Amino acid sequence: MTTITIDEGALEGMESLLGDQFADTLTFCCSEFQRLSGEVLANLDSENEVAARHAHSLKSNAAQFGASSLSDVAREIEQALNEGHVDTAIEKSQNLDAQVAGSVEKLQAWFAGR
Template sequence: MTTITIDESALEGMESLLGDQFADTLTFCCSEFQRLGSEVLANLGSDNEAAARHAHSLKSNAAQFGAMSLSALAQEIELTLNQGDVATAQEKSQTLDEQVSGSVEKLQVWLAGR
């Protein structure tokens, strides 16, 4: 079972910063999490440089919006790819879809409760 960690203080900070644009931005970011996760998986093993770039973007976007466990996993995938350790990156990526979908779900629940 994959643990999903959301930092609500990061969400509250972004909400304060973005104001009325927060909900739309969070919704967009959730779709970006899904797109970037898919890009990591699609490129892993065939274009590892592209996979690492997508993992880097996913790491940053997820951290900014409080999806801490997703950000940490993306960082691990990025680092192992940058070190040339494709086997470990592939192993770590096995839970990426679950981490993305679980993070998106928790973020949407959090937003609905605002």
């Protein structure tokens, strides 16, 4: 089972910072989670530097928008790739799609409840 953790404080901070732009930015960010995770998975074990860069972007974007557990998984993948531990990165990536889907679902539910 995949545990999804959302930092509501980070979301509230971004909402306060972005104001009227928050809804559109959150929607864009969720689509970026999907795009970046797809890039990580597509490049893993063939273009590991590219996969690490996408994992880094995913880690940062997820953290900014409160998707804590997704950010953690992306950080673990990035770190493993940067250290040359491709097998570890592949193992950590097994949970990536579930993290993205669960995070997007929880972020959208949080926003809908505002």
